[in-house]
Amino acid sequence: MSPRSASVNEELRRRSRERLLQAAVEVVSEHGYEATTLGDIADRAGSARGLVSYYFPGKRQLVQSAVHRLMNRTLEEALEREPRTEDGRERMARAIDAILGLARDRPVLMRQHMAGLLQAEGFLPCPEQRRLAELLRDTVVRDGSQDPDADYPMLRALLMGSVYAALVPGVPMPLPVLRAELFKRYRLDWELGVPPDTEAASGGTCDTDLSRFFATGATPEGGPEGQSK
Numbered sequence: 001m002s003p004r005s006a007s008v009n010e011e012l013r014r015r016s017r018e019r020l021l022q023a024a025v026e027v028v029s030e031h032g033y034e035a036t037t038l039g040d041i042a043d044r045a046g047s048a049r050g051l052v053s054y055y056f057p058g059k060r061q062l063v064q065s066a067v068h069r070l071m072n073r074t075l076e077e078a079l080e081r082e083p084r085t086e087d088g089r090e091r092m093a094r095a096i097d098a099i100l101g102l103a104r105d106r107p108v109l110m111r112q113h114m115a116g117l118l119q120a121e122g123f124l125p126c127p128e129q130r131r132l133a134e135l136l137r138d139t140v141v142r143d144g145s146q147d148p149d150a151d152y153p154m155l156r157a158l159l160m161g162s163v164y165a166a167l168v169p170g171v172p173m174p175l176p177v178l179r180a181e182l183f184k185r186y187r188l189d190w191e192l193g194v195p196p197d198t199e200a201a202s203g204g205t206c207d208t209d210l211s212r213f214f215a216t217g218a219t220p221e222g223g224p225e226g227q228s229k
């Protein structure tokens with residue numbers, strides 16, 4: 001059996017990392033951060049436990065990357081859904097609704113994420129976080145910002161603050177109230193984006209199929225991962 005090509009090995013590594021990211025989102029959503037071990041995540045991903053440390057320095061880095069992946073893919077999906085639009089105000093509304101929607105649909109995961117950001121490490125640089133930053137920065141640019149270097153951090157801070165306010169145990173603020181404040185701040189009409197009273201935004205249920213956010217498809221060149229052709 002001939003050895004795999006370098007490109008196939010690279011694709012296998014990418015898919016292994018994707019499975020770990022997806023598994024981290026799933027397990028932390030179900031059990032919370034503290035009750036989740038790297039072994040739990042590796043088992044859910046169908047990966048060797050030692051493989052986790054090959055891609056991520058530790059659990060905090062893995063979970064933060066996983067949540068940022070979910071956030072940037074959720075945001076990307078919202079911005080590009082049909083009917084597609086280049087209107088900056090509509091895109092800003094979609095961005096706000098996408099992030100608030102994560103607080104509604106995945107409260108355990110987002111609460112744990114916010115708590116993690118308050119640790120000493122804060123934001124941990126990773127490709128997922130950089131992509132999220134690019135999307136939010138592009139959103140303020142399309143909304144007409146003359147100073148995106150100042151306006152992007154403000155949007156990020158306002159969204160983080162709103163998620164935090166929505167998830168504070170015992171005294172959560174209603175998402176429609178938070179949405180109204182953000183829409184007022186950015187001079188957006190209530191009907192833009194996905195208003196809370198529309199069918200698409202109702203229910204507060206969580207879509208359990210995350211496959212569209214994580215590229216974990218079939219192994220290239222056929223056969224199960226780990227075999228050579």
